[in-house]
Amino acid sequence: MADKAQIQEAIKTQGEVVRKLKAEKASKEQIDEEVAKLLELKAQLGGDEGRHQFTLKTAKGTRDYNPKQMAIREKVFNTIISCFKRHGAENIDTPVFELKETLTGKYGEDSKLIYDLKDQGGELLSLRYDLTVPFARYLAMNKVTNIKRYHIAKVYRRDNPAMTRGRYREFYQCDFDIAGQYDPMIPDAECLKIVHEILSELELGDFRIKVNDRRILDGMFAVCGVPDDKFRTICSTVDKLDKMSWEDVRSEMVKEKGLSEEAADQIGQYVSLQGGMDLAERLLQDAKMSQSKQACAGLTDMKQLFSYLQLFQVTDKVVFDLSLARGLDYYTGVIYEAILTQTGPVPVAGAQNGAGEKAEEGVSVGSVAGGGRYDGLVGMFDPKGRKVPCVGVSIGIERVFSIMEQKAEASAEKVRTTETQxxxxxxxxxxxxxxxxxxxxxxxxxxxxxxxxxxxxxxxxxxxxxxxxxxxxxxxxxxxxxxxxxxxxxxxxxxxxxxxxxxxxxxxxxxxxxxx
Amino acid sequence: MADKAQIQEAIKTQGEVVRKLKAEKASKEQIDEEVAKLLELKAQLGGDEGRHQFTLKTAKGTRDYNPKQMAIREKVFNTIISCFKRHGAENIDTPVFELKETLTGKYGEDSKLIYDLKDQGGELLSLRYDLTVPFARYLAMNKVTNIKRYHIAKVYRRDNPAMTRGRYREFYQCDFDIAGQYDPMIPDAECLKIVHEILSELELGDFRIKVNDRRILDGMFAVCGVPDDKFRTICSTVDKLDKMSWEDVRSEMVKEKGLSEEAADQIGQYVSLQGGMDLAERLLQDAKMSQSKQACAGLTDMKQLFSYLQLFQVTDKVVFDLSLARGLDYYTGVIYEAILTQTGPVPVAGAQNGAGEKAEEGVSVGSVAGGGRYDGLVGMFDPKGRKVPCVGVSIGIERVFSIMEQKAEASAEKVRTTETQxxxxxxxxxxxxxxxxxxxxxxxxxxxxxxxxxxxxxxxxxxxxxxxxxxxxxxxxxxxxxxxxxxxxxxxxxxxxxxxxxxxxxxxxxxxxxxx
CATH class of the missing domain: 3.40.50.800 (Anticodon-binding domain)
Structure with a gap:
């Protein structure tokens, strides 16, 4: 038997013969004869190459958008972009890949989910994991010290996909961020107003926006006696409270993470608290909490935030929730996350937004937006460490798409995929x-x-x-x-x-x- | 000296100390002291890590879009999308990466320009090189036999960038394609009408659309005595006529590619021809050309095409040009390419559209759109080889952006980057x-x-x-x-x-x- 390369060469030549005959519109007999020879050669190769050469699929965790899905996507984007423009945002775009080192050290454990490009000579590149780090890189690189911008683009995570639940490896983020040195909590309040507007306009059912502050969390851990080096890991356990019972969370803190029972119980009392401005006021008077400068700074800002939210008439949906933690390393102040509270025929699933770190763990309620303040990230890119305070929000649109697609399925109304008159x-x-x-x-x-x-x-x-x-x-x-x-x-x-x-x-x- | 890993660990710990002090709003002296320790540690590492950790740049051949550029991009896209919608096109999207094997064997020599992803376990992936191959994969995978769709997205080529001339490694393509079994040349004519509309509306100055047909080229090579196995290589030499003199092209054919002088001279007579329907008619009568069935089929269709173009009133810009070759393997019938004919203050450059294979070689006139008929590509993906005839056009938008940006610079009118009222x-x-x-x-x-x-x-x-x-x-x-x-x-x-x-x-x- 001839070797594989020889056969492949022969297949190529024979393929050319067939191609030419067809192009020349040769007789059917003649073509059939040569095609038969070609098939014989292919059969010699055996295995995959003898039959069908291509795997007809998209890469794992990704999907095509068909015209109907595109029509829905366009509608959702229009709603979101209109809102961003109504708030005076500019638009930017960045490349789909960044230098690998740009992403290094920004995502903690999640770094393992970053897609790297093959080293084909030249720079080492990675696909972007979110839009926040490229934004910070953009600000530092262009020495922009204040901007209000939106950015809608796909990001990439080598995550465990659950596509029927709107969890993909390639997915859209719709980010709105305000960078600049301003008076406290005014831009932060606008971000929450934007989440409120978008979720209301998309008509996805009732929702809640949970708010907390990294400084309140850190202060709380300190006054409850959590050792400094355990802040992060205890924080990530607290973050599981939306899908685990307190008992399980407590057990993880004590047994797995070695926290004292006393400290755990003290945390337990705090993280069960939910409220509004009143709660912030109460905690400012709290004997223990008030011992932490950090917590007090966070609580004072929280009060201020709620006063602006009242002016914006969005307090109906916003809850100050001490159990909200959010995993990403770069947050430094207020953090928030929006969830849909209606569990209907829609798939209950983890969402993909800024809250990717949650999605992995499989939250059971739908988080559809998340964000917070990250005052240190731009400084990490600036050669002189100059800081640019930032606050922003990311709308997790894939889950919104699946809800809208399901609504369209259920509705009698046909989705038009063209605009032909x-x-x-x-x-x-x-x-x-x-x-x-x-x-x-x-x-x-x-x-x-x-x-x-x-x-x-x-x-x-x-x-x-x-x-x-x-x-x-x-x-x-x-x-x-x-x-x-x-x-x-x-x-x-x-x-x-x-x-x-x-x-x-x-x-x-x-x-x-x-x-x- | 301690080993590198130890120092890095120490830097991490010390960084945490500094971070905490800052968060706690500790005294300046205290912070400075700890920062000094941190810098000392970093200095021990030496090299890059001791100084600035990040290279503040985007990957080679890519760029950010700032708000002004985005405003221009939005305007250009709106013009193009309006045109596509006016022609009743649906919209689809595909993932930014495909299985590597999906792209294999579609681009000839250009395959070396494909970006591969690193093998991190799982599938072997590559970034898309154009939108045509993913479209064909989409059609075969979803068994779509007729559709008129547009797709606007970024594609990736590890090409030699020339960014000031609008040549990037990450760039947009705006593709419009018609798939389906129809009567000859009607969809083909619509593609040319679309190029005419878009280039007119964008007001980029005067332009020409060159048209030819693969069958006419192949027939011409045959009757001029080019050996079968030299069709492709001679074709790619002919393709250089827009930037090389006939003498140089002739010399390449004869000296480098071993073509007989006689054959070269015969080709020379044909490829200097330009015209319209009249030229197609004349060549149908041509003693030599008329010997090739293929050429006759192409010429008959060319006549038909021009008759439709007359109805569409676009013949003022369309030229039947026998020197147009276009490199991509998958074309089977009519091919076309639009060029801007005004050489003004705009940068003369190779464009990036379907004509990537040209851009590499650095054309000196601006090709801004290209396309053609590819009746065999979908069949390459179908397990049973079922063919879906396709014709399409790709608008090379990066070059259009640079022209528009330059126009905006030159104009007194300010580009607004927000819509705030x-x-x-x-x-x-x-x-x-x-x-x-x-x-x-x-x-x-x-x-x-x-x-x-x-x-x-x-x-x-x-x-x-x-x-x-x-x-x-x-x-x-x-x-x-x-x-x-x-x-x-x-x-x-x-x-x-x-x-x-x-x-x-x-x-x-x-x-x-x-x-x-």
Whole structure:
């Protein structure tokens, strides 16, 4: 038996022979004969190469968006972008990959989820893990000290995908951030206002926005007697309270992490607390809590935050919740997370937003937005360590997509995937040229028009296409219409037809489709 | 000297100490002392880690988009998307990476430019090189046999970047394709109509669309006596005619590629030909050309194409040019490429569109769109080899961006990077709460509004921000206005001020900004 490379070479040559015969429109017999030789060669190779060469799939944890999904995506993005623009945000974009070192040391344990590019000579690169670190890199690199920007783009995590629940390895983040030295809590309040506006407008059902502050958490750990070197690990255990009982959390703290029972119980009393401005006031008076400067600074800011949220009329959905921890290392002040509280027919799932560190662990309620203040991150990039205070929010849009897609499924209303206003059709033969001429006229007048790419399509199939894709109008041409200088304009849903003069057609279509 | 890992551990611990002190707002002396220790540790490491840890740059051949560039990008995209929608196209999206094997064998020599991902366990992945191959994979995978779709996304090529000339390693493609079995040349003509519309609307100066056909090229090579196995290599030499003289091209064919002088001279006579339908007719009568079945099929279709282009009124810009070759392997029929013919202050550069294989070689005129018919590509993915005929076009948008950016630079008109309609301001102190309350009112009414994040900003700095960012209106609050239930509405450019009642403010802003 000849060696594999030889056979492959022979397959290539034979493939070329077949290709040429086909191109030359050689006789069927001749082609079949050569194809048979080709198949014989392929069979010699055996295994995969003898049969089908390609695995027809997308990479693990990723998906295509079909036109229907794109229509929904466009609608969701429009809502979000409108909100960001209403708040005066500028837009930026960054490359999909960064130098590997740019991402190093920003995500703690999650760094193992970063996609690296192969070393093909040159720089070592990684796909971005979120939009926050590239934003901080952008600010430091361009010496931008204040900006309000949004950025909508895909990020990449080698996570365990759960795609039916909206958890992907490639997913969108919609980030809004405010960078700059300002008076406390004003930009922070605007971020929460934005979450409130977006979740209300998307009509995803009722939601809550939990708020806490890293300084309050750290202060709380300190006064409860958590040793300094255990802050982070205890914090990540606390973070599990939304999916584990207090007993389990306590047990993990004591047994796995070696915290004293006393300290654990003290934490337990605090993290069960939820409230609003009143709670912040109460804790400022709390004998223990008030011993921590950090906690007091956080609580004073929390009071201030709630006073601004009252002005923004969003306190109905916002809860000061001492159990909210959020995993990312870079937060330094206020942190927040929005969850949908309706458990309906929608898939209950971990979301992918800034709260990726939670998604991994499989939260059972839907977190759809998260964020907080990160005053130190830009300084990590600046050669002189100059800080630029930042606060921002990330909308976890994949979960929103799945909810919207499910809603669309359930609804009787059809999702249109094109915006075509009119189909240029004909009932008679040999009118292709007239159809093309009219279609071009309509395109040139800014009308969204389609025409079938067949010389003599059946009227029924032209009308069927309109039904299928929701095109509201049909402009029908026939010998008589051409003679009379008119077009028969048919309304698809009512089947009503009227003659419209060619000169008035554009205006008539515009008039009708602005109402339809 | 301690080993590197130990020092790094010590740096980590010491960094934590500093972080905590700062968070605790410890005294400056205390912090400075610990920071000094930290720097000492870092110095021990020496090299890069001792100094600045990060290279502040984006990956080679990539760039950030700042807000001004994004504003221009949005405008260009809107023009292109409007055109695609006007032609009834649906929208799809695919992941940024594909299985490596999906891309294998599609790009010929250019395969070396594909970015691979590191093997981190699991599948072998590559970043997409264009949008055409993922589209074909999508069609085969979902058994879609006809669709008209657009796809706008970034693609990746490890090419030699020339960024000042709009040549990047990460760049956008705007693709429009029609898949399906239709009557000849009707979808092909629509693709050319689309190029014509988009280039006209973008106002980039005069342009030409060169058209040819793979079958005409192959037929021409055959009748000129090019051996079968030299078709491809001679074709790629012909492709250089837009930047090399005929003498140099001839010499490459004869000396480097071993073609006979006679064959080269015969090719030379053909590839100098340019024309329209008349040229196709003449070549159909040509004694030599008419001997090739393939060439005749191509020429007959070319005549048909021009007849449709006449109906679409775009023949003014379209030239049948026998020297157009285009490198990609997958083309099977008509091919085209649009070039800007004005050499002005714009950078003359290779473009990045479907014509990537040209960009590499550094064309000197600006190719801004390219495409053609590829009837075999989907079949390469289908397990049973079922073919789906396709034709499409790719707009090379990076070059368009650089031209538009340069135009914006040259123009006196400022590019706005936000859409803010009104700034809520105050001339007096202690009105933060009133400003926030009014701003929220405006947001809730759908008005795009900004407010400064300072307790007591100066009126001048508030007005200056409006000047800088082009905000047309200022809503000024003062004690008197609050008492009277009015707002002073100031028009920034005229400095005119009028009192508007609070109840009528939203309507008044809408009225003014719909005109402004």
């Amino acid at each position: 009119v189909m240029v059709a004909s009932a008679q033969k040999n009118l292709l040229e007239e159809r093309l001429r009219l279609t071009a006229e309509l395109w040139n007048a800014g009308i969204k028009a389609e025409v079938m790419y067949k010389k003599n399509p059946k009227l029924l199939s032209q009308l069927q296409h309109c039904e299928d894709s929701g095109i509201p109008l049909v402009a029908i041409l026939g010998e008589q219409e051409l003679k009379d200088g008119v077009v028969k304009l048919r309304t698809v849903h009512s089947r009503e037809e009227i003659d419209v003069s060619r000169a008035e057609l554009v205006e008539e279509i515009k008039r009708r489709t602005s109402v339809v | 009104v700034m809520v301001a105050s001339a007096q102190k202690n009105l933060l709460e009133e400003r926030l309350r009014l701003t929220a009112e405006l947001w809730n009414a759908g008005i795009k509004a900004e407010v400064m994040y300072k307790k007591n900003p100066k009126l001048l700095s508030q007005l200056q921000h409006c000047e800088d960012s082009g905000i047309p209106l200022v809503a000024i609050l003062g004690e008197q206005e609050l008492k009277d239930g009015v707002v002073k509405l100031r028009t920034v450019h005229s400095r005119e001020e009028i009192d508007v009642s609070r109840a009528e403010l939203v309507e008044e802003i809408k009225r003014r900004t719909s005109v402004v």
